[in-house]
Amino acid sequence: MKFSPRVLLRLKNKNKRLRPDKYKRLKREGLRGSVKGTVERPRLSVYRSNENIYAQIIDDTTANTLVSCSTLDRDIRLDVKNGRTCDASRLMGQKLAKLSLKQNITKIVFDRGPYLYHGRIKALADGARAGGLQF
Incomplete structure (x- = not known):
């Protein structure tokens, strides 16, 4: 069948x-869908829990995580009081963009997973764009 x-x-x-x-x-x-990361354009995968948000830049051809970041990181926790706000997600997106630019990653494919492109997911994407990543 x-x-x-x-x-x-x-x-x-x-x-x-x-x-x-x-x-x-x-x-x-x-x-x-057909969102897959390559060497030229790795995939930015997002996981959202009730308390925090996590993101990884993944190369699917070799199954390696190139860069990872979350609202539990020390730099972000010092700036924001709560990890479940859009401001925390925006700061995390900017930090993720800064870390990825150090590894010469400028173009990515955004994988929102099962989450709607709204709220904290959108704030993370906007922060990553403001940091210099191209979707």
């Missing part, structure tokens, strides 16, 4: 024979 991802998601409510982890994987792949 070969179904498209959209058909499989529709079948979820009708047919419980398919495993739940398959739906989770389909949702992740559908949201991410």
Whole structure:
């Protein structure tokens, strides 16, 4: 049985024979789409929790993390009181851009993951753009 991802998601409510982890994987792949990082344009992956936000610049061809940053870093924690604000995300985006420019990374592909491009995710992207990264 070969179904498209959209058909499989529709079948979820009708047919419980398919495993739940398959739906989770389909949702992740559908949201991410064809966003893959290369040597020339690595992928900026974002994870958002309730308290903090984390970001990594990843080269998918070799599966290496080139640069990582979070609101738990000492430089950012000294500037902001709370890690769940848009200001903290913007500062983190600027710091991530500064770290990546030291490694000669200027062009990236933005991977928002399953999160909407809104709020803290958008603030991180704006901070990275202000720091000098090109999406």
